[in-house]
Amino acid sequence: MSPVEMNLEARFEAYVAEDKKIEPKDWMPDAYRKTLIRQISQHAHSEIVGMLPEGNWITRAPSLKRKAILLAKVQDEAGHGLYLYSAAETLGVTRDQMLDDLHTGKAKYSSIFNYPTISWADIGAVGWLVDGAAIMNQVPLCKCSYGPYARAMVRVCKEESFHQRQGFQIMLTMAQGTPEQKALAQDAFNRWWWPSLMMFGPSDADSPHSGQSMKWNIKRFSNDELRQRFVDMTVPQAELLGLTVPDPDLKWNEDRGHYDFGAIDWDEFFNVIKGNGPCNKERLAARVSAHERGAWVREAAKAHAAKQAERRAKSSTHAA
Amino acid sequence: MTEAQHLQAILRLGDDALVLGQRLSEWCGHGPILEEDIALTNVALDLIGQARNLYTLAGSREGQGRDEDALAYFRTDREFQNHLLVEQPNGHFGDTVVRQMFYDAFALERYAFLARQTVDPDLAGIAAKAVKELQYHWGHSSQWVIRLGDGTEESHAKVQESVIALWGYTGEMFMADDVDVACAEAGLLPDLEGVQRAWSVRVADGLSQATLSQPEDGWMQRGGKQGIHSEHLSYMLAEMQVLPRTYPNATW
Numbered sequence A: 001m002s003p004v005e006m007n008l009e010a011r012f013e014a015y016v017a018e019d020k021k022i023e024p025k026d027w028m029p030d031a032y033r034k035t036l037i038r039q040i041s042q043h044a045h046s047e048i049v050g051m052l053p054e055g056n057w058i059t060r061a062p063s064l065k066r067k068a069i070l071l072a073k074v075q076d077e078a079g080h081g082l083y084l085y086s087a088a089e090t091l092g093v094t095r096d097q098m099l100d101d102l103h104t105g106k107a108k109y110s111s112i113f114n115y116p117t118i119s120w121a122d123i124g125a126v127g128w129l130v131d132g133a134a135i136m137n138q139v140p141l142c143k144c145s146y147g148p149y150a151r152a153m154v155r156v157c158k159e160e161s162f163h164q165r166q167g168f169q170i171m172l173t174m175a176q177g178t179p180e181q182k183a184l185a186q187d188a189f190n191r192w193w194w195p196s197l198m199m200f201g202p203s204d205a206d207s208p209h210s211g212q213s214m215k216w217n218i219k220r221f222s223n224d225e226l227r228q229r230f231v232d233m234t235v236p237q238a239e240l241l242g243l244t245v246p247d248p249d250l251k252w253n254e255d256r257g258h259y260d261f262g263a264i265d266w267d268e269f270f271n272v273i274k275g276n277g278p279c280n281k282e283r284l285a286a287r288v289s290a291h292e293r294g295a296w297v298r299e300a301a302k303a304h305a306a307k308q309a310e311r312r313a314k315s316s317t318h319a320a
Numbered sequence B: 001m002t003e004a005q006h007l008q009a010i011l012r013l014g015d016d017a018l019v020l021g022q023r024l025s026e027w028c029g030h031g032p033i034l035e036e037d038i039a040l041t042n043v044a045l046d047l048i049g050q051a052r053n054l055y056t057l058a059g060s061r062e063g064q065g066r067d068e069d070a071l072a073y074f075r076t077d078r079e080f081q082n083h084l085l086v087e088q089p090n091g092h093f094g095d096t097v098v099r100q101m102f103y104d105a106f107a108l109e110r111y112a113f114l115a116r117q118t119v120d121p122d123l124a125g126i127a128a129k130a131v132k133e134l135q136y137h138w139g140h141s142s143q144w145v146i147r148l149g150d151g152t153e154e155s156h157a158k159v160q161e162s163v164i165a166l167w168g169y170t171g172e173m174f175m176a177d178d179v180d181v182a183c184a185e186a187g188l189l190p191d192l193e194g195v196q197r198a199w200s201v202r203v204a205d206g207l208s209q210a211t212l213s214q215p216e217d218g219w220m221q222r223g224g225k226q227g228i229h230s231e232h233l234s235y236m237l238a239e240m241q242v243l244p245r246t247y248p249n250a251t252w
């Protein structure tokens, strides 16, 4: 590293340590840029892959009101994808490159979306737990050091609380409904509880990038801290619903002031990441297929825009 | 116009909106570009919102305690009276935007009249909101037909096929039956000949900007308004209605 670069790096670090925002035109270390591109694009991909398990129930929503709410929710996720792709583009990648990485399996997305939504109660559980966990993860990002990412997250977080509420409402209605509905709600809870806890990532001892990201103010709390907060927040909500948390080891720990909970099946977690989850293939295939089937449409839009520009140019030279 | 005809007219409006909204919602997450996932969902949301308002009004007029969901989820395909056009499958993106353009051009005329008529002020209120939405829908669908028609050779050929394939479903919108005639005489619904003239001008203009040729008016499919549908509707309703019919005592 040259003395100039060392100087830049020191200034950058001091700047970030003071909790100031880095903007696209500011100098930044290469590793910082790469980490952000990886994280933001992965986050954007999660938003759009996440549309699939919930989109799965739009046409079968059990009332017109629920249908409209779910449509609006899934539409929000598309919007989140847009904000985040735009934030990543400020770092010098294009949306096409990022989509290519997703479609070839090079880029990851949140593993939670590789689980199937097999009943309507799953839509409740996803909103309540998955969006709930996402909020835990995302609220601290509103203050992250990279300006465009932080600002995108402010917009995202505003909408996420509506997502969690609509999920909780579905669960509440079902948990207070007929015995069959209550059974569906409990079943969905059983299947989504553990994968939701896994959303916070490996335990701190096994989380390779955490230290550096904390130093850069991209990450502010450890995976285990956030997971604990989520458990502490969610258990009383489950009690309110009258549902049983599917963990025999769960109990309040008076000394710690937190809930103790059972061991997470990390073997399952790493297998889903590796591609062995129940829906990994379907999710990626659905994205690839939508992209390929849409290729002629995108090309047409480009061709038409070019023709229009040409016509405008011609008419303005004639006018002159 | 009898009360039953008046009610039927409102239900038909609701059925068109719901069936087309349901079709468009199938796109959510599968559009050709993220911006279109958002735009098509916007249109779907508007249409489902219109259907809810119309069904709620119909239910209250009927006075038998049926709400929007009873009308959407507990009627059979023989009781739905939407036009055949709106139940046609999404096909590719070109098929979807052509279907939408044909419907939007029709709905705009119809709802503009509904918003002005004074026979049913409740309906006029619903229609006034819908007109603003439909203007946006028309802009969206016709712009896409123009982009595709005036895009690449491939897109031009594809969307020309869509126009030809869907043309035979446009005539039904202008075939007046007893309900249409009675409601038009009473001033509730527009005269369909006038609607057709306005529709033709609008659509011809869109197609010509898209450099697409307009098919000859041949035989036009019909039956939707009498509840005799294509094979597609029954599948759509089976999917849409599955939960309330499986758990008829549940609320959601």
Ligand SMILES: [Fe+2]
Pocket: A047, A076, A077, A080, A156, A160
């Ligand atoms: Fe989101």
Ligand SMILES: [Fe+2]
Pocket: A077, A131, A134, A159, A160, A163
């Ligand atoms: Fe969300």
